[in-house]
Amino acid sequence: xxxxxxxxxxxxxxxxxxxxxxxxxxxxxxxxFLSQLLYYSAAISATKIVPSTGFKYALRVNPSSGNLHPTExxxxxxxxxxxxxxxxxxxPSSHMAEQRATGHFDIAGLSAPIVFILTSIxxxxxxxxxxxxxRYCLLDIGHAWQALALAARAMxxxxxxxxxxxxxxxxxxxxxxxxxxxxxLVETRTNAVRAPDSGETVWYGSHANQLSTEVIPYxxxxxxxxxxxxxxxxxxxxxxxxSGEITLPAPASSRTFAEIARTRRSALxxxxxxxxxxxxxxxxxxxxxTELLSxxxxxxxxxxxxxxxxxxxxFRPEGATLEKIKSGDQRVAAAGLSLGQDLAGNACVAFSxxxxxxxxxxxxxxxxYRYVHFEAGAIGHRLYLAAEALGxxxxxxxxxxxxxxxxxxxxxxxxxxVVYHFAIGYPVRDPRLQA
Ligand SMILES: Cc1cc2nc3c(=O)[nH]c(=O)nc-3n(C[C@H](O)[C@H](O)[C@H](O)COP(=O)(O)O)c2cc1C
Numbered sequence: 089x090x091x092x093x094x095x096x097x098x099x100x101x102x103x104x105x106x107x108x109x110x111x112x113x114x115x116x117x118x119x120x121f122l123s124q125l126l127y128y129s130a131a132i133s134a135t136k137i138v139p140s141t142g143f144k145y146a147l148r149v150n151p152s153s154g155n156l157h158p159t160e161x162x163x164x165x166x167x168x169x170x171x172x173x174x175x176x177x178x179x180p181s182s183h184m185a186e187q188r189a190t191g192h193f194d195i196a197g198l199s200a201p202i203v204f205i206l207t208s209i210x211x212x213x214x215x216x217x218x219x220x221x222x223r224y225c226l227l228d229i230g231h232a233w234q235a236l237a238l239a240a241r242a243m244x245x246x247x248x249x250x251x252x253x254x255x256x257x258x259x260x261x262x263x264x265x266x267x268x269x270x271x272x273l274v275e276t277r278t279n280a281v282r283a284p285d286s287g288e289t290v291w292y293g294s295h296a297n298q299l300s301t302e303v304i305p306y307x308x309x310x311x312x313x314x315x316x317x318x319x320x321x322x323x324x325x326x327x328x329x330x331s332g333e334i335t336l337p338a339p340a341s342s343r344t345f346a347e348i349a350r351t352r353r354s355a356l357x358x359x360x361x362x363x364x365x366x367x368x369x370x371x372x373x374x375x376x377x378t379e380l381l382s383x384x385x386x387x388x389x390x391x392x393x394x395x396x397x398x399x400x401x402x403f404r405p406e407g408a409t410l411e412k413i414k415s416g417d418q419r420v421a422a423a424g425l426s427l428g429q430d431l432a433g434n435a436c437v438a439f440s441x442x443x444x445x446x447x448x449x450x451x452x453x454x455x456x457y458r459y460v461h462f463e464a465g466a467i468g469h470r471l472y473l474a475a476e477a478l479g480x481x482x483x484x485x486x487x488x489x490x491x492x493x494x495x496x497x498x499x500x501x502x503x504x505x506v507v508y509h510f511a512i513g514y515p516v517r518d519p520r521l522q523a
Contacts (some may be wrong), residue, residue: 090212090299093161093181094268098293100187102171103177110346111242116277118171120162121243121280122185122202126237128349130161130232131183138522144522146228148180149349150235151472153224153486158212159232159271161264162205164193167284175262191289193261199274205258205450207234207268210313211349212304213297213499217486222309223435224486227508229271229486231472232463234380238473240276242345248275250450255317265296267303271311271463312457320453320457332404346475355481360434363514364392369478370437371408371510376474377467378405383448383460384467385504387413387497389422389438392513400497413497424511426486426494430495432443435513436480440493443507464508471510481515484508 104123108115111128115121127149134147147155161178161184165171176188194223195203196490206229213221213228232248240247250273258270377386386403388410390396400414423433425440432438448456468484475482486508493499493506 090209090215090303091297092157092212093179094177094209094299094495095178095179095297096186096188096293097209097295097297099181100292102176102185102187103185104185106477107182108483111239112244112344113243115359116169116280118165118168118280120173121168121278123183124243125202125236125239126161126178126274126286128242128346129235129402130178130180132180133350134353134516137145137522138480138520142276145179146155147353149312149352150228150232150469151352151354151477152231153213153226153483153484154216155217156213157228158208158210158221158225160207160209160227160268161232162204162207162398164195164205166199166345167281169279169280169282173285175301176344184407185312187292188263188294189289189291192284192292193289193314195261196250197272198250198275200277201277201281204236204274204276205262205270206272206274207270208266209299209485210438211267212305214309215300219306219308219370220486221306221462223487223507226308226461227465227468227486228300230403230462230467231469233272233274233462234466234469236274236276238345239349243389244277244503245276247274249274251373251462252319252455254319263291265433265463268296271458280308303328309413313383313390318453320455323401332409334401334410350474352472353481353518354472354483355513355519355520356509356510357431357516358434358436358481358513359516364394364437365436365480365513366394367396369480370396372478373471373474374403374405375408376470378408380463380466380470381405381454382463383444384463384507385442385444386397386467387420387440387442389432391417391419391422391433391438392436421496422511425493426485426511427486431483432485432509432511435511437512438485439471440488440497440506441508441510442504444504446502446504452495461507468510471512480512482510484510488496
């Protein structure tokens, strides 16, 4: 297993104020702003202890396949109050910023005071998940993007994600280790600003730690990454529309964003049994995804939703309706299709996210493959937080049988491919969870 933490050796490490105020309290200075933003999007939020061995490990605000966290958060700042302009790497283990360089970094021409560069270290995922790891890395980026975007939104700030940028130029500018690839840029605006620094760029050594002495190559990961680097500018085709026969009620919730983000966890399993979610809870969960749905469609395996017969449904976001595809108990099917994971059958509802890879690649070239997975990860993040807001539990499911899902849902290649599974329900208690 490669080292789960990336560090830059010999660089100044800047404190981010501990226990920052909730996101609704506007930060008056740069350090507090950064601390809030990262505390509610990427920081450590709990620990688990394995009872048999006493082994302790950290969990973060953003989820990650296998808790392996291939995503690194770098950021360039310019004109942020009480914070030197420069290039930083977030160190989640101590909630600090490693100052890799000072000066101005022009990241793809973006002008916001903070530009995040989310990168993936595929090896950190591939040693366990092999070729499939690339997909997990992309989904994890989608989660990290939404974690940042929603924290910024809760702080009353604008943010924007930029998927189309020159990968190699950004990697070179940031002097990234060759094992680390830039995947997504997220620019964030704040009022805690000042005039930008003038002066030259100064690097502070900035050598990334070696994660393993030995790395097993996965040529297909390198190949798909190289193929999806190519940029292809064209307008996206319109999303498919349509409507179903079941109209969903309007959503409602009362917990604060800070609570929801910091207490979100993946359920180990769900209670099963007969306890149901209400239709309005399902509606709230689905409503949270609507603004993101572009290349992804949600298919639901409904097990226990009040007033909704068990079966498979397709979510039609335009009119907030559900269209029934299949009737009958789907618990065995949902678990079986999710690589035999019981949690997909014990949940109240499980999902197959079906990505229209054809339409994405027509619009964006092979790079569109990444975008569909970012979108699915981002939708997953919305589902996690919506479930948490309702006092329910959720789990992202990256392990499923692709071809069997297509057959079971009668999907033709033109209708899309499964890119992510998800489950929501009543979580069982996890005795390993400490905080
Ligand atoms: C892309 C992705 C795929 C995942 N796949 C699975 C899965 O197949 N089965 C499972 O039990 N958990 C899965 N998880 C949940 C992770 O194991 C979980 O996020 C991680 O252990 C960290 O725990 P936390 O979410 O409570 O922070 C997945 C999470 C993500 C983000």
